[in-house]
Amino acid sequence: MSDRKLLNREYTYYLEPANNSQWAYVRDFLTPAECDSIINIGNSHSRLASVVNETNDVMHNIRRNHVVFLKSIDLANEWIFSRVAGAVNTLNRQFWNFDLKFLETLQFTIYDEPGDFYTAHMDMGHNRVEARKLSIVVQLSEADSYQGSDLQLHSCGMDFYNTMRERGTLIAFPSYMVHQVTPLLTGTRYSLVSWVCGPPYK
Numbered sequence: 587m588s589d590r591k592l593l594n595r596e597y598t599y600y601l602e603p604a605n606n607s608q609w610a611y612v613r614d615f616l617t618p619a620e621c622d623s624i625i626n627i628g629n630s631h632s633r634l635a636s637v638v639n640e641t642n643d644v645m646h647n648i649r650r651n652h653v654v655f656l657k658s659i660d661l662a663n664e665w666i667f668s669r670v671a672g673a674v675n676t677l678n679r680q681f682w683n684f685d686l687k688f689l690e691t692l693q694f695t696i697y698d699e700p701g702d703f704y705t706a707h708m709d710m711g712h713n714r715v716e717a718r719k720l721s722i723v724v725q726l727s728e729a730d731s732y733q734g735s736d737l738q739l740h741s742c743g744m745d746f747y748n749t750m751r752e753r754g755t756l757i758a759f760p761s762y763m764v765h766q767v768t769p770l771l772t773g774t775r776y777s778l779v780s781w782v783c784g785p786p787y788k
Contacts, residue, residue, distance in 0.1 A: 609759035616754040628694030654694040684719045686784040698774040709761040718761040720782040732773030740764040
């Protein structure tokens with residue numbers, strides 16, 4: 587048994603926000619011009635049908651959209667990786683204090699066919715040497731340029747609820763949170779997605 591004394595919680599006042607916040611966001615993380623630049627970069631590559639991570643199979647009963655993976659070694663993408671990494675470090679220190687090591691990738695995500703969606707899921711995955719700990723989504727499209735395709739989070743005992751839709755907003759949440767993207771009704775939604783990894787939880 588540790589000889590450290592337990593703090594009296596009735597008198598303790600924390601200097602930083604409590605850890606394990608459900609989710610966080612940064613408004614105006616990207617300017618409209620920067621969003622346009624990323625959309626142009628993403629659309630300059632061949633798109634892939636999205637797959638389900640555990641099987642790498644296209645399964646339209648679980649997920650239907652298209653993606654482009656941006657390479658970190660491409661100098662044209664370096665500013666994007668750097669900007670996302672800076673935000674991740676700041677938010678993680680403020681809210682979660684997870685042990686993080688790297689961004690797994692940047693995924694340019696396209697919802698442009700009516701009915702495109704991603705059913706409720708977690709991002710953690712299995713059989714990984716490094717664990718996914720934070721999920722990042724940056725809204726690239728104007729909020730009123732599409733209908734549906736809402737990023738929704740779920741908390742135990744609550745219904746799914748919508749996150750931010752404003753263009754340029756970065757949304758971060760622990761990868762163990764259940765979330766979904768509702769079916770697209772009209773228009774096109776572009777987003778930038780990343781997963782931040784670190785050593786397995788202990």
